[in-house]
Amino acid sequence: MIKTLFLPSLMAALLLALPMPGAAQDLVPRSRAEISLSFAPVVKQTTPAVVNIYASRVVETRSSPFADDPFFREFFRGFGATRPQVQNSLGSGVVLTGSGIVVSNYHVVAQADDIRVVLNDRREFSGRVLLADAEADLAIIQIEDAPADMAHLNLRDSDDVEVGELVLAIGNPFGVGQTVSSGIVSGLARSGTATGEGRGYFIQTDAPINPGNSGGALVDMAGNLIGVNTSILTRSGGSNGIGFAIPAALVAQFVAQAEQGHAYFQRPWAGISGQEVDAAMAETLGLSVPGGVIIASLHRLSPFAEAGIEVGDVIRAVDGQAVNTPPEMIFRMSVAGLGAEARVSYYRDGKDRETTVSLIAAPEDPPREPMVTGPDSPIPGVEVETVNPAVAAGQGLDTELRGALITDPGAIGGRVGLLRGDVVVAVNGIAVTDGASFEEVLKTARRQLHIGLLRGGRQLTLRLRL
Template sequence: MQMSFSPLVKQTANAVVNVYAEKLVESRSPLADDPFLQQFFGQRMPNRSEKQSSLGSGVIVGADGIVVTNNHVIEGADDIKVALADGREFESKVVLKDDRLDLAVLKIEGTAPFQTIPLGDSDSVEVGDLVLAIGNPFGVGQTVTSGIVSALARNQVTPGSDFGFFIQTDAAINPGNSGGGLIDMKGELIGINTAIFSRGGGSNGVGFAIPANLVKVFIESAKGGTGSFVRPFIGASFEPVTSEVADALGLDRARGALVSSVIEGGPAEKAGIRPGEVVTAVNGIPVEHPDALGYRLTTVGIGKDARLSVADNGKVRDVVLRLERAPETAPRDERLIEGRTPFAGAVVGNLSPPLADELRMPATSEGVVITAVNRGSPAARVGFAPKDIILAVNGVPIDKTETLVKATADDPAFWRVEILRDGQRIRQFFR
């Protein structure tokens, strides 16, 4: 009797592809500071353009050529090619991408149908399950590694991600495996390989994959043609449950999401959720931490109801939370500030839950916020940065972008500016 993964590999490997991304970047000439050449070109020395390439993996999940990969594989790319296991190459276009989830959906520009891998139920995955990781590590060609599911609901894995909820595996994952598939023994996709955890950049038996249930929601959003992935608006903020909080609230262990604040009139308040309570489960599935809560609610989907188990003073009750889009309580009215002002070159907008979510700011944030700063502009030179909230200019309180434009229309000899940065008030003075 021979034990082999070969039948499973033959069933799935052709649906795992290589993703080649190229982007054109300009680099400053090393001769730019040469005084002799500056006599001919002045200060505007021509820059050199060069191509940068990156290599990753992807998984075909639609017979029409829909491919799922990591956003960091194709980020900033001008040209994306997909190479199949049989050697064929196709141009592809980006349908949807999201850097906070590190997911991207591509569409192969070729003749369908293509071989696919069915999406499995990642909620049914258990620690100890056998898995295969298929990808293209180091660009050497398609490679299959095997292992087990080492842990579930891992967070704090990738910096800057929207929330952390990863499947951990000891199947060898190396650079180039990003975007490849984590396959179960039924030949179903249970995750998209996204990260490794090692100091040297190679596999040390600790790899992470984005669960397939989140991938499903992302693909459905791509098919909807909205151009962006919309997260449900909860109208509350959460913190991890410490052992001290668990003891104070009569919980048997430190797990769940502690409600730290609730927005008036938001979905959480309408559901009866109050600050100081702990969300312990969503639709009967335990919640380990705030990131897990975000994952569970996102996979339920906008427009649906989620049943939350809420603990308070040793008692647990169920509430129904309606998952909605974040309301734009104030028109964002984004404007580029121009003229003789320290804000020249800054793009500003009126804060509301959708804009706060895009900037990864608390949903309760209000006022006028800087959303972008043009490089080399006066705003950049004085140190303004995205997510700075402008509180006052020359003693005038700033409540909306229109007020800011009026306040910066004059050209005083002296500027007094007050901003809020990361919860800290900062006063600045300019001549």
């Protein structure tokens, strides 16, 4: 009886000890080299090129006893003496050339009066902004009196990056000092997910990113830069494992334009408006799967129109890369760069087609013609300019919008409610198409003014008695 029980138990134990066919096996390191595997070689290679950035600016603030009261501060706005106050920001940056060109985030150095760049070995240098762009949240900085042949990172083509790749995030979180965290690429083609002013197309990673990491490096296991850390998705303020990095392909275009002497990033102009194709729309169009950007309108000067694309076409890819949202399409155009020609794949009438689109800057047609309303105007001293494609692109306005952009409301205009950035589209029911027509219509007013405005995407009417 004892033997009968023992033998089956022994056989069961042996069967459990044997690996099952197709089952995963735990591997134990078999050599000293395997035991010592680590990220240390990559860290040693990359950290000298990651810097800390300290930026400061002086702002005028008012000391008022009502500043913290949500009711009375509106009545006492501007009350109290002004005093200068220094605002500081902390972030990271990545050296990209031996001559000391550094990439960081726009929000780290925005409007800074003084920029200090601190190297990995604690040497400090002054920095100046060569090119900055709030929309992409990128800034290119030149280190003043940079040491010869600085340590720098090579840019990898971010189009080759795949979900699941191991990555390291390097920066200065919370100001504790240079820190390295590891993770993987969690997602690609993330758009509309960043915080602050930055908008566009991002690489997602679960490598812990915290405040102070902004502008730091996201590197692959070969030590190449694949992205610049820019933001996190969080409710607590700390890292929840959802961070975003700006792809290196776009960073390369920023560096190229900075080296060409541009102070502002110049994006290719599409001259179109559109929306992503969802499941319901795909079924209506006869597409097997949702995807692409359907064209809703085309400006008469649009290079897409010149290439033969029409309203109702679905843009599916740019230079062989799929696009599913307008920000993705603009990203692909920006990566190609001004002056280039992009291969655009589109869908029309049940067929996939392809054309070549010239990537151009937004045209100054008609000329913006800045002007100031004269002393005989009901609102003298208002500075305006005609809204054209270049103005609309710079202000984030609709491609087809026509009107007069207020660049300075002047003393009287400011008192009656006009703001810088307002677009006047009508006065007393008469359409305003440019700066000149704005002044002409103003002069015809007698007893009242009804000024139709576009402000922050909303339509408003300013009513005044003369």
